[in-house]
Amino acid sequence: MCAQICVSIRESSSEKAAESAARAAEWADLVEIRADFIHDLDLDLLLRAKRKPVIFTLRSREEGGAYVGSERQRLETILQAASCGADYVDVEFSAFWRVILQGVPHERVIVSSHDFEKTPPDLDALMDAMAASGAGILKIAVQARRLADNLRIVDLLKRARQRDLKLCALAMGPEGLPSRILGVSWGSWVTFAALPGGESTADGQLPADVLARQYRARENNRETLLYGVLGKPLAHSLSPRIHNAAFAARGTNAVFIPLEAADFDDFLRFHESVALQGVAVTLPYKGEAHAIAHSVSVAAEQTGAVNTLILRKSGWHGENTDVEGFLRPLKRRAHPGKMRAVVLGAGGAARAVIYALRAEGADVCIVARDRGKARDLAEKFQAEHAAWDRLESLRWDLLVNATPIGMLPETDRSPVPASWLTGEWVYDLVYNPAETRLLKEAGRAGRKTISGSEMFLGQAWKQQCLWCGSPPPEDVMEAALKAALTTTNLETSNK
Numbered sequence: 001m002c003a004q005i006c007v008s009i010r011e012s013s014s015e016k017a018a019e020s021a022a023r024a025a026e027w028a029d030l031v032e033i034r035a036d037f038i039h040d041l042d043l044d045l046l047l048r049a050k051r052k053p054v055i056f057t058l059r060s061r062e063e064g065g066a067y068v069g070s071e072r073q074r075l076e077t078i079l080q081a082a083s084c085g086a087d088y089v090d091v092e093f094s095a096f097w098r099v100i101l102q103g104v105p106h107e108r109v110i111v112s113s114h115d116f117e118k119t120p121p122d123l124d125a126l127m128d129a130m131a132a133s134g135a136g137i138l139k140i141a142v143q144a145r146r147l148a149d150n151l152r153i154v155d156l157l158k159r160a161r162q163r164d165l166k167l168c169a170l171a172m173g174p175e176g177l178p179s180r181i182l183g184v185s186w187g188s189w190v191t192f193a194a195l196p197g198g199e200s201t202a203d204g205q206l207p208a209d210v211l212a213r214q215y216r217a218r219e220n221n222r223e224t225l226l227y228g229v230l231g232k233p234l235a236h237s238l239s240p241r242i243h244n245a246a247f248a249a250r251g252t253n254a255v256f257i258p259l260e261a262a263d264f265d266d267f268l269r270f271h272e273s274v275a276l277q278g279v280a281v282t283l284p285y286k287g288e289a290h291a292i293a294h295s296v297s298v299a300a301e302q303t304g305a306v307n308t309l310i311l312r313k314s315g316w317h318g319e320n321t322d323v324e325g326f327l328r329p330l331k332r333r334a335h336p337g338k339m340r341a342v343v344l345g346a347g348g349a350a351r352a353v354i355y356a357l358r359a360e361g362a363d364v365c366i367v368a369r370d371r372g373k374a375r376d377l378a379e380k381f382q383a384e385h386a387a388w389d390r391l392e393s394l395r396w397d398l399l400v401n402a403t404p405i406g407m408l409p410e411t412d413r414s415p416v417p418a419s420w421l422t423g424e425w426v427y428d429l430v431y432n433p434a435e436t437r438l439l440k441e442a443g444r445a446g447r448k449t450i451s452g453s454e455m456f457l458g459q460a461w462k463q464q465c466l467w468c469g470s471p472p473p474e475d476v477m478e479a480a481l482k483a484a485l486t487t488t489n490l491e492t493s494n495k
């Protein structure tokens, strides 16, 4: 069989594991039962009513598992599981695997190796040694420390294909996510996922619904166009949700993946082998993206930051879509050129906002806790600057919060006391939550408000236009963003 998504079940009792295995059938081609987490192991109960082929795994502590009994008992239980109906049994290459191969048909034995520290240098030699065991399936899981570690998985899978070996290879951790999402398209026998709503069994394991629907792990193939978000850390990035929704609605064979690079060179190395068509760049790589771009737009040049890379024949072209993303919702409602604006903050986002407002002809005053940064920006963009304690006395038509104050999880904070909100418009760049304390208080004071979620959507919409040459369905992206914000808010409030 050609398996693809294997949902790994981690439960403390046989009954719960059997229930979860039944639920997993909705997304799984295979189900792995991690029996080492079960305290009342009942093989009959676990395997009797299986709805999908089962891998039985009783992982030893040495290889990251939770099994506490004797090694002899462990191997005996694995043999028993094979005779009770487990379709596949897993045994570590570091264990006495010969016993298992003597008792179970070889095509049903997975010999596995895990390295939780690193991606070791000689994976080929390891695979060759494991293949010599005669097991039907090999599994090699390593810890990624860099994005480039995924390339070792690509090469290994290529060699396995040449030798006609059934190999499941993956890199764990956030840097290894490409190997989990694209693994099957690179030739991996299977990619592992967690039960949606359940606990994962390994670092970086994605829920099966996310892997199957959002990242289309089954459909990806060699023709799939690759896009991604580059940054570090990326755990809370919402970009994959909205860009994958846009690609799906367009019907394009494309996927947008997280690219958590150790440094910028790491990203460049990854791209040399796994060609990306376009990249959304976030902290801390916007400056380096600007530096390596073969050409940049005026907005990117003026802000010194590239948040979007587009692959052209001549090399990377750099854009800053925060500028248009910021202006789009504002210009739909008002004429920024006639405004007097106060911008709070002097970081990367503030730069894009100040450039955008000045380009429209607005008067801008920058208020930042670091007076030196505010002064430098004011000089560059012919704006004014003022100390934070003068904020109360400043007159404005538009107040823009370009600081992270009010962002999840500190949602009870606001950069400005409610009584100082005396102008017409308040625009908060913070998009998570979509309605910050600042915006709530501004609304109550009768001010007109714009949420950072509209800017986030606007800049992503522009990225899609640049990558695909045509506008994406905005309503689909908006719905995906709304759903993503609801999920992250729920996750945070449940913590």
Ligand code: NAP
Pocket (backbone or CB within 6 Å): 322, 325, 345, 346, 347, 348, 349, 350, 368, 369, 370, 373, 402, 403, 404, 405, 407, 429, 430, 431, 452, 453, 455, 456, 457, 459
């Ligand atoms: P950044 O480069 O780190 O700049 C943050 C700015 O806020 C700096 O000027 C920093 O001052 C200031 N700041 C931080 N904490 C502060 C505090 N407690 N009091 C006063 N000032 C404070 O970050 P960024 O990229 O500009 O992002 C800023 C915010 O905009 C973030 O919440 C980000 O999520 C949001 N954003 C939204 C969008 C969107 O599409 N809606 C796009 C980009 C950014 P120091 O320099 O003194 O540290």
